[in-house]
Amino acid sequence: MSIRKQRIAKRLEVLGLAFNGQKIGGKYTIGSATFKTLDEIEAYIESLEQANEQQSVVETVKTETWEDRNRDAALQYQLEQANEQQSVVETVKTVETWEDRNRDAALQYQLEQGMSKSNRKPFNDRAGYVASKKNPITGISNVIYVASEQGIESDSKYVTVCEGHKQMISSTSIPKARIDMKDASQWCSECQGLSLLKVS
Numbered sequence: 415m416s417i418r419k420q421r422i423a424k425r426l427e428v429l430g431l432a433f434n435g436q437k438i439g440g441k442y443t444i445g446s447a448t449f450k451t452l453d454e455i456e457a458y459i460e461s462l463e464q465a466n467e468q469q470s471v472v473e474t475v476k477t478e479t480w481e482d483r484n485r486d487a488a489l490q491y492q493l494e495q496a497n498e499q500q501s502v503v504e505t506v507k508t509v510e511t512w513e514d515r516n517r518d519a520a521l522q523y524q525l526e527q528g529m530s531k532s533n534r535k536p537f538n539d540r541a542g543y544v545a546s547k548k549n550p551i552t553g554i555s556n557v558i559y560v561a562s563e564q565g566i567e568s569d570s571k572y573v574t575v576c577e578g579h580k581q582m583i584s585s586t587s588i589p590k591a592r593i594d595m596k597d598a599s600q601w602c603s604e605c606q607g608l609s610l611l612k613v614s
């Protein structure tokens with residue numbers, strides 16, 4: 415076999431085709447195809463090789479596409495995981511904030527309660543006493559005082575105190591204070607709660 419035919423045989427072998435270099439009936443037979451000349455065979459091989467090359471390019475692209483898809487999926491997954499963690503963090507933050515608010519409110523309430531009790535002297539010294547009346551809700555007196563004499567900080571001259579609950583209301587005159595003295599449920603929250611309980 416000539417060197418040319420040997421080369422053709424090698425190229426065809428790579429393509430999975432056999433070539434014996436023999437003409438039968440005036441033609442070379444390769445697979446199911448027949449050729450009159452070696453030039454035709456080489457052109458045929460050329461076209462097969464080009465087709466194979468394009469095929470391998472297509473397969474390379476396909477592989478890249480799959481890698482891209484996997485990479486995208488991986489990124490998407492990471493993103494979703496990150497989002498999930500973020501939402502967990504936000505939920506924890508929100509809960510903590512609400513707990514903080516409740517704690518703050520509780521402290522504020524305790525502070526206000528403490529202040530209302532500590533801002534004045536005990537009532538038993540009766541300083542600034544004006545009048546008193548038994549509170550039917552508590553069984554203990556409601557007492558009108560001149561606020562400054564009792565040592566109570568007040569925006570008005572008089573204060574009426576529910577002695578049972580240590581809550582008070584200020585008033586500008588004794589007649590007004592007397593109205594307060596008669597019904598502590600109008601300004602003492604605890605008396606109001608008790609009176610509502612009695613009604614229901």
Ligand SMILES: [Zn+2]
Nearest residue numbers: 576579602605
């Ligand atoms: Zn009361």
